Amino acid sequence: MSMFPHVTIIVLHWLNDQRTQRCLEALQQLDYPQYRIVLVDNGSHNGSLERLRASFPSIEILALAQNYGFAGGINPAIRAALATHTDYIFLLNNDALIAPESLRLLIAMHQQNPHIGILTPVAVYEDEPTRRAGLGFRIHRYECELIGWDERDEPEQQPHPIVLDAVFGTAMLIPRRLFERVGLFDERFFFYYEDVDLCVRARAAGFVVAYTPHVRVFHAVSASTAGIRGLRFFYLGRGRQLFFRKHRSAWQRVVYRGRELYKLFREAPFRVKYEGMANVVGYLAGSLAGLIMPVPKDR
Structure with a gap:
């Protein structure tokens, strides 16, 4: 694999083009030299996709006929990416923002630790970046214990990944070999826990799941469903x-x-x-x- 392996960045869009636009604008500022962006529209049908298409004519778009949830929306784009020469898939929520150096740092961390199957940055609240929006989970027999939720964000410069049982799907860097070995997201979950499920399957196949302490992603938590009560x-x-x-x-x-x-x-x-x-x-x-x-x- 080259010093700068090819990355396919997949962003799932549904209805809120203002948040998606900010996410895509941030991605276009990345300082990493080998990546492409694929925008998946999950059946919005409200004119938002047309506005995004006009604003970002160079970005690849996969338009789905209806809302298939997170797993069902992401999987077609992953399949298409795996049919190309891409080395990594980077999944990013449309309500999340990353800094220009983030992808470069994540790739470097993974190349130093190739046994990792799923790597994520530290998630902090977009409107309160000194507070963490969750790191991941410890999974017990009948419970999932949240790690790092609503904690004060303490900057860490250590270059070592921190292993967890599962991490959030907010921002996930995944090498293609993981999908080739364990398969894609389980679409029966539709929304929530499909990320935890993939992490458990990854660990069962011998991969490590971890976050990197020195990279941040700024997340507007649950923005996609905030306007629909319950x-x-x-x-x-x-x-x-x-x-x-x-x-x-x-x-x-x-x-x-x-x-x-x-x-x-x-x-x-x-x-x-x-x-x-x-x-x-x-x-x-x-x-x-x-x-x-x-x-x-x-x-």
């Missing part, structure tokens, strides 16, 4: 149930289902106070949907 919580609940049911044995799934049902209805009255009725109802509905769906089998 939607984010519905898919968070649904994705959680599918994830644990997919990655646990038959008897563990039985125990998990009982624990979740008890926990959901015991905590619901208290969560209304902090999250609002619409979000709690959304989470309950999504969780119940995930618990009664057929148990997914590994692909």
Whole structure:
């Protein structure tokens, strides 16, 4: 592989072209010499894609007929990229911004640590960059423990990646060989937990999942679903149930289902106070949907 391997950057767009425009403008300022940008429109049909096409005539666009969720939207672009000579896929949320040197630093980190399968920068809030917007997860038998959420961001200059069980899909650098070995994102998740699922599959195949402490991505958290009450919580609940049911044995799934049902209805009255009725109802509905769906089998 050359000093500057080729990178395909994939950005998924849905409705909000103002955020996508800022993301693409930042990407065009990268100081890395070998990359192309692919913009995937997830069935917006509101005129936003046409505006983006006019503003960025040189960027490749993949327009999908409808909203297929994160995994279903990203996968066609990944397949197309793997059919070319690209060495890496870099996935970036359209509500995230990176600095000009970010991709160069991520590639350098991966070349020094080729055993890494998924590498991500530290996510900080766009409107409060001294506060972290999550690093990733430690995965326990029946829980996902958030790491680095709402913590003060302490700049770290150490050149070593920090290993976690899973990282967020906000910004992921992934070598092509990972997809060739473990496959693409599982589209049954639609939205949320497809990133955690890919990390677990990557680790099972012998890859390492990590973040690099000296690179930042600025994230407007959950901007895509902020205007639709309960939607984010519905898919968070649904994705959680599918994830644990997919990655646990038959008897563990039985125990998990009982624990979740008890926990959901015991905590619901208290969560209304902090999250609002619409979000709690959304989470309950999504969780119940995930618990009664057929148990997914590994692909």
